Amino acid sequence: MWHLTLQEKKAYENAMKLFIYESDEEWTQYIAYAKENDIDPYKEKKKELDEIRDSLMNYLPLRFHTYVIDGTLNTPDVPKHVRVDFLGWRNEQEQLFENILEAAYEEKQKTLAYMESKEREVFEQSLHDATIVSIHRNATQVELTFDMAGGFTAKSIISLTFTNIISEVGQVEPEQFYIYDELRKTANGMALRVIFDCPEVEWTIEAEELDAEFYYRPKTYSDFAENGNFSNYVQTLKLEHGLTFITPQLKQRVIGIQQHAPFIILENSFLYENDQGVFVDTIRVADKLDDCIHFIHTDTYEDPYAHFSEPVPIQDLEAAALGTDIELKVRAWNTMYANPVQLAEKINDILMQMISAHEDEMMQNVFIRHFNSEGILTSELQAKFKDLLED
Incomplete structure (x- = not known):
């Protein structure tokens, strides 16, 4: 049985939706602040309550419904014992979800022992806030590629490939955000459950094999990322570090760097620019070459701040x-x-x-x-x- 579920995540988020001050002192300070800034505190709190009233009635225990209906639950007028009860209930919901995340984390830690070093490295670090760049499928395999720009790792791109899929529940799509996960060793292979956001979905997959690939930004990336100049950027790259050109549509190894446009040579195809944009073979990948700065990744991590340690x-x-x-x-x-x-x-x-x-x-x-x-x-x-x- 999985610890992590979308239902539990929603229960936690719903419990945290309504903000109320926890003490008489805090209420007094808020009312004084509202008076100083010409704010009607009751009107403000009524607006906050009205915005989430319907969802509150769906998830709050029945004993709090009366105070939602009369509009006092998030005001100083709510009886003190009700406020204390509500805050206690909310704290319980928060602790329950923290326990679920801890159990999911422990399950993942146990599973890491069964993984190869590359896959283990990916899941030892956090995939939180990774964005799905592309999803490629065939009869027995699905590959998810993630942009790690918003994540918590030096890696720039991570690909997870599931081979010989046993089951898959839930639907994922590009641009979704990776939020929470739980990883399990099964009798047949590996199973992964992820809660994605935007749109929110619970996705669970089991496969005989789970493989990972990852790449890094070249050391000079930050020098050119904002201001462009693809031609100059390419000349700073080190081919011997292993370069890969990755877009949502394709992934190709870079086998050569040249002084003239299009400046890089790909393994099984070629990059070119015309008045319609930038193409790899017949696939349009960008408006202009400068946009392609973001598509080049390397196998070798180079610390862009290493010079500060000299x-x-x-x-x-x-x-x-x-x-x-x-x-x-x-x-x-x-x-x-x-x-x-x-x-x-x-x-x-x-x-x-x-x-x-x-x-x-x-x-x-x-x-x-x-x-x-x-x-x-x-x-x-x-x-x-x-x-x-x-x-």
Whole structure:
């Protein structure tokens, strides 16, 4: 039996729809705020209640219906014992759903032990907020490709391929968002349940095999993503890192980079541009070449911020740490953070010269606390930053 269901998700969301203040003090503060801003608090709360009245009557326990009908449930006029009861019920619904998510997570963790490394890596990370780019099917297989731009991973594209499908319930479509999931090992293979959004659907599939592929953005992607210039972008790419051209319609390996349009050579087809747009063979993929920047992915992850970890030579530390070049400044402070004992004398010299600045407050907090924990700050510096160290 699955822990995760769309019904449980809806029950949780419905329980959280109606906002009410939890204490008399909060109500008093709200009414004072409303008066100061010329807001009618009762009119405002009636509007909020009216917008969800019908759904409230469908999911709230019967004991609260009277207070929805008379319009007092989300006002200070509701009896205190009713407010306490409602808040207790809502907290119970929240805890129930948290328990369901925890059970689904534990089920997935147990299943990871049966997976190959690539597939395990995908599900160890979160697919939350991934967007379906494409769905490709044949008689025995379905492949879902996800854009991870809104997700929580360095991966840019993830494809899940289910082979020898045993069962599939629910319908998915491009542009849906991946919200929650539960993964199970079955006697026949693997089963996955996902709650998608926009539109909302519960999708469950079981197949004999589940395979994953994933790609990353090239290191220079962020330099060109907004301003375009496909021709210049392509010249920064590294063919030896493995490049793939991926659109909703197709996926082709890049086997060559050239100096002239269309600038890349695909494995089994070719890219070209005319007055009708950009095509791969007869398939139109974009309005113009600059749009194709978003279609190139690499097999190899390169940290786009790795240069910030490059150490600054000791003789240049002071000028870099106290200067205005942001990149050099970050590198200098990272250098000192990584080598506090070896650079103790230099760090103390720099900190004595440093003037507190509001825009550097967080930086000062992190670094100075770190240096203090390493025991390298002089008593004079401890006095200088006393307020920060005592917070």
